[in-house]
Amino acid sequence: MNIRSQIAMVFHLDKCIGCHTCSIACKNIWTDRKGTEYMWWNNVETKPGTGYPSKWEDQDIYKGGWEKKGKNIKLKGMDKKSTYINIFHNPNMPSMDDYYEPWTYDYGHLLDAPAGEDQPTARPISLVTGGPMDIKTGPNWDDDLGGSQDYARKDINMKNISPAEQEAMFQLERMTMHYLPRICNHCLNAACVAACPSGAVYKRGEDGIVLINQNKCRSWRMCVSACPYKKSYYNWNSGKSEKCLLCYPRLESGQAPACMHTCVGRIRYLGVLLYDADRIKEIASCDEKDLVSKQMEIYVDPFDEEVIKSAKATGVADSTITAAQQSPVWKFLKVWGIALPLHPEFRTLPNLFYVPPLLPTMGTTSSGTYESTSSSLWGTIEESRVPMQYLANLFTAGNTEKVKEVLKKLMAVRIHRRDVTVGDFKKEEVEKALSETGLTSEIADDIFRLTSLPKFNERFVIPAAHREEAEELIENTADIKGNKGFGSVQKPKRI
Ligand code: SF4
Ligand code: SF4
Numbered sequence: 001m002n003i004r005s006q007i008a009m010v011f012h013l014d015k016c017i018g019c020h021t022c023s024i025a026c027k028n029i030w031t032d033r034k035g036t037e038y039m040w041w042n043n044v045e046t047k048p049g050t051g052y053p054s055k056w057e058d059q060d061i062y063k064g065g066w067e068k069k070g071k072n073i074k075l076k077g078m079d080k081k082s083t084y085i086n087i088f089h090n091p092n093m094p095s096m097d098d099y100y101e102p103w104t105y106d107y108g109h110l111l112d113a114p115a116g117e118d119q120p121t122a123r124p125i126s127l128v129t130g131g132p133m134d135i136k137t138g139p140n141w142d143d144d145l146g147g148s149q150d151y152a153r154k155d156i157n158m159k160n161i162s163p164a165e166q167e168a169m170f171q172l173e174r175m176t177m178h179y180l181p182r183i184c185n186h187c188l189n190a191a192c193v194a195a196c197p198s199g200a201v202y203k204r205g206e207d208g209i210v211l212i213n214q215n216k217c218r219s220w221r222m223c224v225s226a227c228p229y230k231k232s233y234y235n236w237n238s239g240k241s242e243k244c245l246l247c248y249p250r251l252e253s254g255q256a257p258a259c260m261h262t263c264v265g266r267i268r269y270l271g272v273l274l275y276d277a278d279r280i281k282e283i284a285s286c287d288e289k290d291l292v293s294k295q296m297e298i299y300v301d302p303f304d305e306e307v308i309k310s311a312k313a314t315g316v317a318d319s320t321i322t323a324a325q326q327s328p329v330w331k332f333l334k335v336w337g338i339a340l341p342l343h344p345e346f347r348t349l350p351n352l353f354y355v356p357p358l359l360p361t362m363g364t365t366s367s368g369t370y371e372s373t374s375s376s377l378w379g380t381i382e383e384s385r386v387p388m389q390y391l392a393n394l395f396t397a398g399n400t401e402k403v404k405e406v407l408k409k410l411m412a413v414r415i416h417r418r419d420v421t422v423g424d425f426k427k428e429e430v431e432k433a434l435s436e437t438g439l440t441s442e443i444a445d446d447i448f449r450l451t452s453l454p455k456f457n458e459r460f461v462i463p464a465a466h467r468e469e470a471e472e473l474i475e476n477t478a479d480i481k482g483n484k485g486f487g488s489v490q491k492p493k494r495i
Helices: 021-030 080-085 108-112 163-169 191-195 222-226 248-252 258-262 277-284 288-298 305-313 318-325 328-335 388-395 400-421 427-436 441-452 470-474
Strands: 003-012 043-047 066-069 072-075 103-105 124-126 178-182 201-203 210-212 232-235 240-243 268-276 352-355
Touching: 003 305, 003 328, 021 043, 021 258, 072 191, 191 201, 191 222, 210 240, 222 232, 222 240, 258 268, 268 277, 268 318, 268 328, 277 288, 305 318, 328 352, 328 441, 388 400, 400 427, 400 441
Parallel strands: 003 352
Antiparallel strands: 003 268, 043 178, 066 072, 103 124, 201 210, 232 240
């Protein structure tokens, strides 16, 4: 056993309202300077949809993540030889068309335009050419277009869903969508770390945050192509790659990351998980069908005496162990089993988990009034509007049983709470829903409480910082904001 600590996150998708406040908070703190115009370390996309950068999930195009070769795994898009051959031209990079052409507006015209008949407007100006442009796409261009031809129908997660089922998904009365906010997953088996020829990408020992050393980075951009989630970006101005750093300067001073702090839907939870680093290779290379359950095994019980002993032996601080015991992520993931990783088949062992969206009810208006099509108040999971295969393609590498298991638990909580507050379910129906999913009314209340009414310190359990360079926390880093990020104390040199 080699116990390490990892900061991990849960995003509860039923609660995301797609307001993009998280993206704006992140953009304003970290990526509002030259070279970062197109970067969205946090972005929110609509599913079904093609996302940002376009079709990022399609590794036939981008060749990111890992693939199984015999009993082992290897990076999908590169090995030592091809890295050497392609070092001056990485062929699997997303292009500007896949992101979008960044722009600003001609705001000056609003003030300087001569008096006229019409109100002046601010035309979009390309940040690439400096000339006027027609905006054709953007980071959230597919917002709310869950049924569209161009976005929803080109979603890669439609694979293995029969054409009839796909067609049914796009009928107006069956149409459904949900939001998918995404940040770097700070993976246990990070492809970006493995791919970097300069050794500039690294995983911080004390909390598992994945960072890029700006002085070591030589702009080979292998991290950009290797990350299957496309969460590493290249800054053309500094000549360095950059990525989400989980607001580590905020975490070190006990504050939640900005995207989480500002989240309007309060969908975000952050806490410590303890994991057994000795098992990474075995788990990352297991059969695809076992990936989710095996990944859950790597996170170990923070109350277990053996685990605590081993964690202390590897230098995990007492306060981190206490934080792991109180972690909301531990509860969602292991105690209740209602959170799943995004695309586990990329084999990076991501540390951002999602509570999948509980699907809308099936209804009909054929009689002139809205009628539920199911015998009970809410339909069963089997009757849902979205094919289970779609959610399975997103969260469980295609394993529909795993998704059903989670959705049934969420439905049981909903039925139990409806019984408590309104009381219009039959008692047997409530008991059946709970017993079938192994929940008790107490557990269902706990899930309800942490989902609906959590206080700030219940959503974010952040261990105290133990960095030797504690003085960095009190240095004024705001003076180089807009120059090299907010929180950096050193400017990287372009080499
Ligand atoms: S999500 Fe991508 S950038 Fe983040 S740690 Fe994983 S592989 Fe690296
Ligand atoms: S701020 Fe929260 S609710 Fe709003 S889009 Fe982001 S994750 Fe969703």
